[in-house]
Amino acid sequence: MPPALHGIHHLKFPVAELSRSLRFYEASLGARRIESWDHRHADGSVYAFILEVPGLGTHLELRLDPDAAGRQAGFDPVTLAVADRASLSLWTEHLDRAGIAHSPILVALQAWLVVFADPDGRRLRLYTLETHGPELPADEGSPWITGR
Template structure:
């Protein structure tokens, strides 16, 4: 039997402890915009998820109210965003700094440069350059930000 195809990624889902706090964070950090008509509600009308659109992400981001799951995900780095160049990464560093968003320094990765930012639930969001340098084994390590 032939393997069926995948059409792409429909959406990403992050468990969060507080919908409004996370919406505020992702709005500032990534320019996310809530799509109210896609809010998820229980039959009794209780709101339990926001759907966000982020320019150039290529898919939606769902923020789902689930405090217990969000607590267990602290320290995870579930997604790495692409940025074009090292200079763009430095601009992200400066932007995060100016907006009081916890973040790492710029690190040297295996083939490019990266940094990580922390969302309100302690999840680490990575940014990695498409610009490359020669493959190196002298890449940065940091137990907190990189898990190594």
């Protein structure tokens, strides 16, 4: 057996523009920048922001790396849990108020799902803990799921 792990220390997303991404994560997820944790080069320039995101359970680092950010466009590296389908409705209302494009509530393999993209095209998924049975066919053809 390997030694014990103690959860996830933090998530890291490459971004093309720190300020633009910060505004997006503030508006979409209610993130808050922890300025005292900014990562700086020796010349004082900032290359990463650390964010506190309510309910995430860990910190989110936005790391300036335009090339890596471009390669992640269309990819969905993290799926966030929400309680149920009613919660997804509240999220779609919130995203609408924030002016953030998103999918409709989709039927996923086991539950319901809403997808939206950050400024670099990385897709974030909100997935319900509430499940459904096999009688509901998944929205496999949705461009929000296929990426096409």
